[in-house]
Amino acid sequence: MKYRMWISMVVLAAGIAAFSLSAAGQTAKPATQTKPAPKPAPAAKAWTAPKTPWGDPDLQGVWNDATSTPLQRPNGKDKDVLSDDEAAEFAQQLEYNLSRDRRDGGPEVDVNRAYNEHWMDARRLKITEDRRTSLIVDPEDGRIPPTVPLSPEREKARAARQAANTRFNAGLPENYRDFSLPVRCIIRTDSPPYLPTIYNNDFQIFQSPGYVVIGPEMIHSARIIPLDGRPHLGKNLRQWLG
Numbered sequence: 001m002k003y004r005m006w007i008s009m010v011v012l013a014a015g016i017a018a019f020s021l022s023a024a025g026q027t028a029k030p031a032t033q034t035k036p037a038p039k040p041a042p043a044a045k046a047w048t049a050p051k052t053p054w055g056d057p058d059l060q061g062v063w064n065d066a067t068s069t070p071l072q073r074p075n076g077k078d079k080d081v082l083s084d085d086e087a088a089e090f091a092q093q094l095e096y097n098l099s100r101d102r103r104d105g106g107p108e109v110d111v112n113r114a115y116n117e118h119w120m121d122a123r124r125l126k127i128t129e130d131r132r133t134s135l136i137v138d139p140e141d142g143r144i145p146p147t148v149p150l151s152p153e154r155e156k157a158r159a160a161r162q163a164a165n166t167r168f169n170a171g172l173p174e175n176y177r178d179f180s181l182p183v184r185c186i187i188r189t190d191s192p193p194y195l196p197t198i199y200n201n202d203f204q205i206f207q208s209p210g211y212v213v214i215g216p217e218m219i220h221s222a223r224i225i226p227l228d229g230r231p232h233l234g235k236n237l238r239q240w241l242g
Contacts, residue, residue, distance in 0.1 A: 054209045056227075065194060066123035066201035068094050073134035073142030080142060082131040094125050121199045181240070188219045191241045 050058040073080070082090060096102075101117045103110060128135075134142035150158065164178040173179060182188040194203060200218040207213070214223045223241055233239070 052207055056207065056209075058207070059205045059212070060207050062202055062204045064121075064123060064202050066121045066196050067126060067128055067135075068098070068124055068196070069127045069132055069135055071135050071195060072144055073136070077133050077142075080133055080137075080140070082127075082133060084131075087127060087131045090127065091125070094127075098125060119199060121197075121201050123201065124196060124198060185219070187221060187240050191221070192223070 052058045052060075098120075099117060100113045100115060100120055102113070132142075136142045136144065139145060164173070165180065167173050168178045168180070168183075176184065194214075194216060197218070200216075203214055203216040205212065205214055210227050212225045212227065214225070216223075221241060
């Protein structure tokens with residue numbers, strides 16, 4: 001009897017021990033695994049200017065040159081870059097002065113504003129990102145260098161053009177030559193230098209071996225530029241685009 005009781009106690013103890021080990025195995029937390037160190041970011045590659053398949057710098061694409069940064073540095077400005085506060089004030093003045101949706105100034109002023117703001121290039125209300133006071137960077141004063149005196153022939157042509165403009169503005173043109181080239185839809189702002197205007201500031205550059213073509217949005221006069229170093233056309237062959 002005692003022997004059987006002793007055997008039963010041994011079996012019971014073994015069962016309890018086995019159950020305890022099983023429970024401990026289920027509740028034990030797994031060992032923490034060390035995460036691998038993140039791989040270092042690859043070094044940034046130096047930017048390389050894109051090239052065409054034939055090796056020329058690739059300038060192709062649609063570009064926009066709208067800005068209110070003036071071509072020349074305004075008189076009295078002795079700095080080449082505006083401060084953040086000056087740039088913000090200038091932008092605020094631009095938004096008011098250039099708005100075509102204003103209704104102040106009377107009917108005549110309102111009519112002279114022509115199209116409303118919907119048709120304007122909104123990018124014209126911004127200045128360059130570097131906040132320059134002029135588009136001209138050389139000479140350092142940001143101004144167009146003084147021009148050389150005109151020849152008598154060119155001075156005469158200028159005087160004739162001014163007289164024609166006076167007749168046209170008075171509503172008394174003598175003939176079609178008194179109308180300006182833009183009015184005659186020959187050229188407008190589609191000839192160099194390409195400077196910002198109120199709208200149509202986009203232009204597209206195309207390239208082929210030996211040529212670059214600039215196609216402005218305004219009037220669409222394509223300027224074809226050969227790159228083979230050929231001499232300029234003779235003085236007797238004049239072109240509207242220069």
